[in-house]
Every structure is written in structure tokens, then in C-alpha cells.
Amino acid sequence: MEARNCGVRHMNTLSLLLVCVCPLCCRGSWMWLGVTSPGVVEKLGCSNLSLSPRQRELCSRKSILLPGVREGARLGVAECQRQFRHERWNCSTNQKVPVFGHELTSGTKETAFIYAVMAAGLVHAVTRSCSQGNMTECGCDARLRGGGSAAEGWHWGGCSDHIQYGTWFSRKFMDHTLKNMSTSRSSYTLSTMNQHNSEAGRQAINRTMSTDCRCHGVSGSCAVKTCWRTMAPFQRVGTYLKDRYEHSMQVTERSKRKMKWKDQRRLHVDKHQLIFLNKSPNYCLEDRRRGIAGTRGRRCNRTSTGPDSCNLLCCGRGYNTHVVRHVQRCECKFVWCCYVHCRRCESMNDMHTCK
Structure with a gap:
């Protein structure tokens, strides 16, 4: 009994520590995992984390992915700050407000980038975990093995990154949260926008993949090459998404009424393009209510x-x-x-x- 009480006190201490480190993270989203210390999240476990009920259930069923989720959040936050480090909005994660603050719900270009880069980070981290053999239900992508061009002297082999599993998990983990948002007219439109941009972020992983090859032959003759598909470094993915941010498309009031997740063709929006609803503030002056730090x-x-x-x-x-x-x-x-x-x-x- 004493040991059990000791364990409970230990868990309460950890919970208190998390609140002290990130006092308002519970009012944010899963993205706050990207600014926590590595050991805290794993020690708390899925049931004690501030996640939606659906995310907590998925986390409990696949708890081995929890380090990947935290790493995906860390990748997304760090890359957002790297891409915007010289701009008025610098993707700050001030502990006084939830991670990304007002920008998570503002419907601006910045909101679009946040959801895209966080979804991409989740795909990248989970896929990397699969390729490194840390998972029992996924590994390398073996679908390409055996194919290739015998005439040109190469074939598919090696360990291709299994982005299909990482993409599936990212959709499962993020999109249920978006669908469970308020169904009021304005919130539903924001939810649809966030779903679109999250998917564009996932597709960015696929579009930036490269083909790597290794030569085989006598004295390095490269008579035969073994090739495989690999993900780009995440900084390259971030650069790709920053370009999509610069060329993002505003959804007009007229098109908002037509916006439907299952019929994007009405909007004439490419699935790889980022979309936003509202114009961005200039971010020049501090606005504590909206979590804008200003540039002073x-x-x-x-x-x-x-x-x-x-x-x-x-x-x-x-x-x-x-x-x-x-x-x-x-x-x-x-x-x-x-x-x-x-x-x-x-x-x-x-x-x-x-x-």
C-alpha cells in the first residue's frame, strides 16, 4: 500500500512539474508536446497528457508511438521558428500563452503554415521510427523491392521510408481532433481549412522524397545499383512549405459557403496548396489578448x-x-x-x- 501511495505521489509530482513548465499548455493542443522536456511526456504516459479523448485513446493503443508524437511536435515547432526567425511573426512559443496562441484559430496564412508543418513533422518522426526498426507494426516499405530496370542495371531494394504508415497515423491523430471542433458555421469552415492544410503538409513529405542508390560491382564498376526512396531532411520540407506559405490562397467569403471537404474541386484549390480565410495582422505592436508579442x-x-x-x-x-x-x-x-x-x-x- 505504501508503495502504491508513493507511486501516486510521484505521478502527482510529475503532473505538477508539467504545469509549472507549461502552465497553460492544457488550454492548447497536442502541439505543446514539442516544447516539453523529453522525459516528462514519457513518464506521464498517455492517460495523463492533455490530449483530446480520441487522441488519448489512440495514444493508449499505440503507446510505443508516444516518443514519435513528441518528436514530430518538436520538429514542427523548431522548423516553424527556423523559417520565420527573421520575420515580424517569428512563430514564438511564449510560455505565458498556449503554444502558437491566437494563431492556431485565427484562420490566417500563419495558421495554415502551423497545421501544415506540424502534420508534416508527425509523418516524418513516425516514419523515421518505422525505418529505424523501433516499431513492431511497421518497418521499411517493401512494396518496391524486386522492381526496377534490368536493362539500365538497377533495381529497387534497401530500406525505403514507409511514409504510408506515418501519413496514416498523422491523419488519424490530427484529423479526428479537427472534426470534433465546434460545428458552428465559422468554426466548421476553420476546421475544414485546417484539415486541408494538414493534408498539404503530409503531401509535402512525399513530394520532397528522393531516390538514393548504392553501386555494386567489381572494383567499384557500378554494374548494378540498388535504389530506395528516402525522406528529405526536415529543413528541406520546411523550406518547401514556406514557399507554399508565400503562395498561399485566400478563400473568399463567396467560396466559404461552397467549401466542402469532399468536393475541393468547387474551390479550384490544388491539394498541395495552402489556403487561409483571414488576412494576417501586421504583428508590429504587442497585443496580449491575441498573444502577439510585437517587434519591440x-x-x-x-x-x-x-x-x-x-x-x-x-x-x-x-x-x-x-x-x-x-x-x-x-x-x-x-x-x-x-x-x-x-x-x-x-x-x-x-x-x-x-x-
Whole structure:
């Protein structure tokens, strides 16, 4: 009995720790898993995580995938921040608001990118887990084996990434949550938009895959090649989705009334294209109610002409210049025996931050 009570107290301590680390994560979505410590999620287990009932059930049936879900969320959050690190909206995950905050429900281009990159991250992480042999119900994609072109001296083999399983799991895990949202007219339209963009993110994994080959033959003659399909590094997937973000399509009020998940042809929207409902705010000024941090205090590049330039990032408000003293080791030499001797070098650099 004492051991059981000790276990309960231990679990309550972990739950309290999670609340302290991410105080409002329970009001967000599964995406907050991407900003938690690796050990916390696994120790809490599926039944103690803030997931929808359908996600919790799926997690319980396939608990071996829980590390993959957390890794998929981490990939998505990190890639979102990498792609937008120089822009007014920098995909921040401030702990004072749920992960992505207002942007999860704003119906903007940023919402479209979030759902696409998170769905893609889930596919990528689960598929990688399959290919590495961490799963009992999936592994390499063997459907291509035995095919190829004998005349051209190559055949399919090796371990092709099984993105079909990763795609299936991503749909199962995410889309049920989207379908269970409020069925009011505006929310249903947002739910449909999120489903479309999530699927576009999954398709991005397939569209960025590459064919890798290995040569076989005497003295490296490459008489025969064995080829397999592999996923691109996730940064390449993120770059692909950022381009889709830049060319995303706004769904007009007229087309909203016609929008149906089972008949995308009415909208003339390609399944690989990101769509959004509402125009984005300028993200220049802080809006705590909507979770917008603004750009005050952000570091900018005075000589750039891109989105990180002081003119664009600071929204015309101007910038402050600070002199920063940078100290580092330099001119290091190996001294026999056995240590490294370095000089201490200092430099003074200008740093510019938005007013």
C-alpha cells in the first residue's frame, strides 16, 4: 500500500512539474508536446497528457508511438521558428500563452503554415521510427523491392521510408481532433481549412522524397545499383512549405459557403496548396489578448533588404544601436605535451534593436 501511495505521489509530482513548465499548455493542443522536456511526456504516459479523448485513446493503443508524437511536435515547432526567425511573426512559443496562441484559430496564412508543418513533422518522426526498426507494426516499405530496370542495371531494394504508415497515423491523430471542433458555421469552415492544410503538409513529405542508390560491382564498376526512396531532411520540407506559405490562397467569403471537404474541386484549390480565410495582422505592436508579442526589442539587420531589415522588422519606428563587447578564444595552438594555448580576443560590434 505504501508503495502504491508513493507511486501516486510521484505521478502527482510529475503532473505538477508539467504545469509549472507549461502552465497553460492544457488550454492548447497536442502541439505543446514539442516544447516539453523529453522525459516528462514519457513518464506521464498517455492517460495523463492533455490530449483530446480520441487522441488519448489512440495514444493508449499505440503507446510505443508516444516518443514519435513528441518528436514530430518538436520538429514542427523548431522548423516553424527556423523559417520565420527573421520575420515580424517569428512563430514564438511564449510560455505565458498556449503554444502558437491566437494563431492556431485565427484562420490566417500563419495558421495554415502551423497545421501544415506540424502534420508534416508527425509523418516524418513516425516514419523515421518505422525505418529505424523501433516499431513492431511497421518497418521499411517493401512494396518496391524486386522492381526496377534490368536493362539500365538497377533495381529497387534497401530500406525505403514507409511514409504510408506515418501519413496514416498523422491523419488519424490530427484529423479526428479537427472534426470534433465546434460545428458552428465559422468554426466548421476553420476546421475544414485546417484539415486541408494538414493534408498539404503530409503531401509535402512525399513530394520532397528522393531516390538514393548504392553501386555494386567489381572494383567499384557500378554494374548494378540498388535504389530506395528516402525522406528529405526536415529543413528541406520546411523550406518547401514556406514557399507554399508565400503562395498561399485566400478563400473568399463567396467560396466559404461552397467549401466542402469532399468536393475541393468547387474551390479550384490544388491539394498541395495552402489556403487561409483571414488576412494576417501586421504583428508590429504587442497585443496580449491575441498573444502577439510585437517587434519591440527584436534584433534587426541595418544593411539587409529582406524581412529582417531594420526598416521592415521595426515597422518604421526606428531602431536603437548598442555596442556589444564580444570575447572569445583565438589563435589556439597545441603545446607539446599536452594542452592547448589560446589568446583571448575581444571585438566590439554594433547591435541594432527595434524601438
